[in-house]
Amino acid sequence: MDSLITAAARALAAGDPFGALNRVALREDAPALALRGIAMAQLGDLARAKALLRRAARAFGAKEALARARCVVAEAEIALASRDLGWPAKALDAARATLEAHGDRLNVAHARHLAIRRLLLIGRLDEAERALADLDPTPFPPASRAVYELAVAGIALRRLRSGEARVALQRAAQASGRAGIPALSAEVESALQVLDTPAARLLSRDREQRLLPRDVEALLASPTLVVDACRLAVRHADTVVSLATRPVLFALVRALAEAWPHDVARDALVARAFRLKLADESHRARLRVEIGRLRRALRPLADVHATGRGFILRPHHSGEVVVLALPVEEAHATVLALLADGESWSSSALALALGSSQRTMQRALEALAASGKVQPVGRGRSRRWMAAPMPGFATALLLPSALPID
Incomplete structure (x- = not known):
């Protein structure tokens, strides 16, 4: 040389x-x-x-x-x-x-x-x-x-x-x-x-609080029953009940957790879980079925009791019930979290990182581009996508499917 x-x-x-x-x-x-x-x-x-x-x-x-x-x-x-x-x-x-x-x-x-x-x-x-x-x-x-x-x-x-x-x-x-x-x-x-950037939000009936990574770590190690909206799971200490493949059940348990220690009306649960403005008797019947499934899923951690107007979450332990939510909750938030690193990503790379199909990812990127949140660079097979970092949030820490912590 x-x-x-x-x-x-x-x-x-x-x-x-x-x-x-x-x-x-x-x-x-x-x-x-x-x-x-x-x-x-x-x-x-x-x-x-x-x-x-x-x-x-x-x-x-x-x-x-x-x-x-x-x-x-x-x-x-x-x-x-x-x-x-x-x-x-x-x-x-x-x-x-x-x-x-x-x-x-x-x-x-x-x-x-x-x-x-x-x-x-x-x-x-x-x-x-x-x-x-x-x-x-x-x-x-x-x-x-x-x-x-x-x-x-x-x-x-x-x-x-x-x-x-x-x-x-x-x-x-x-x-x-x-x-x-x-x-x-x-x-x-x-x-x-x-490490000093908020990574999640803690939600309960009377408060909302931004949490640093160390705060999230302390919360998950505490005796609190955590409804984890970042990974669609319910947690208490070392016990985790995943509801990632059951979105209706997770919507129900999140609604109950956000109202805890009070109950939630049946019509409000129907609207939250089934995305309906008006509920009829068939929807209430379906709600009873889904509540039964939720009871079976949460059996290691909590129970769901009926009240005069709706349902209430009763944890087996004596601690608090809170919701751990993403720092930014909007459509395609996980895509934005990956793009927040400031690098240019292809749709195929995003699909691989998030465990999705490339066509699903392309539709998400097109929707985000239409709202001005991402922009394409290049054309055809060389096209990449970029977005400005979301200030004030460590979004990539809490990606639900791509970056599990279990």
């Missing part, structure tokens, strides 16, 4: 893409193409970066497997940054195996970090945690150690272990400071701010 390539690589490692381009911008050999691709990625021109890395991989040829594997890892990082979550994970696994065979431990760890970050984005926390447990961060240089700690914090945040997340982010801040890469330090600082 000649001196210009070495100097460009060192500039990129220090977060100086312009310094790297000054050395290799006019060169067309394989190492220079790869470094130019990484520099363009650091500058945000992801399409150009991807094209340069693919040219570099072809230029290296079949005999230079190590260099080609490094290009694949760099391309995977660009795919993650551009929210191309459908990028073939098998290609990254194959590249990692090649890197391991050649003893490139640093890039092996980087490839693992990329796989973990992808798993976090699509809500597969258990897999991400297992993959992270296989990594020993002790020999990592400061930049890689900061990335590792960011992954630890990301899992802890999504499981609402705020104390663990804060400790990991403090270690990440120390490591990023030693690395001296401004972009990495900015990412750590942004993650730290999430």
Whole structure:
């Protein structure tokens, strides 16, 4: 490797893409193409970066497997940054195996970090945690150690272990400071701010209160019966009754929880659960059926008693009953929560992250675009969607299906 390539690589490692381009911008050999691709990625021109890395991989040829594997890892990082979550994970696994065979431990760890970050984005926390447990961060240089700690914090945040997340982010801040890469330090600082940003709302009959992540963690560990509107579940301590596939039952229990310790009139429950303005005898009969189903579902935690005018929720314990609601409740709030990271997402990536069909996601995006809440970028298959971050809320912490904490 000649001196210009070495100097460009060192500039990129220090977060100086312009310094790297000054050395290799006019060169067309394989190492220079790869470094130019990484520099363009650091500058945000992801399409150009991807094209340069693919040219570099072809230029290296079949005999230079190590260099080609490094290009694949760099391309995977660009795919993650551009929210191309459908990028073939098998290609990254194959590249990692090649890197391991050649003893490139640093890039092996980087490839693992990329796989973990992808798993976090699509809500597969258990897999991400297992993959992270296989990594020993002790020999990592400061930049890689900061990335590792960011992954630890990301899992802890999504499981609402705020104390663990804060400790990991403090270690990440120390490591990023030693690395001296401004972009990495900015990412750590942004993650730290999430810990002090409201992540949910607590609703009861007489109050509404914004909760920080640590407040949500404390609430779920308390003796309070929590009707969790973020994940469509009812919780008390370690007992969780999921109603994610039974929206009518969840609508009923939420209405009862919001009125607790008082009852709710039958006609009000019909309107809430069945979305009807007027109730007749057939609707009241259906309500009795659904209340019976709700009683059976909530048997481990509470009972539903009939009163003279309606129904009332009676928890088995003596604690309070509250509703944990999303910080922003509106149509397609989970889509907006993902887009709030400021990145551009494809409809297929959003569908993968939220466990939905691509056509359903396209309809949601079209509705949000019509109301001016998101905007498309590009056309056809290259179209991406963006939205401005919602100020004052850590929305991505409480995505119901994509980011479970159980």
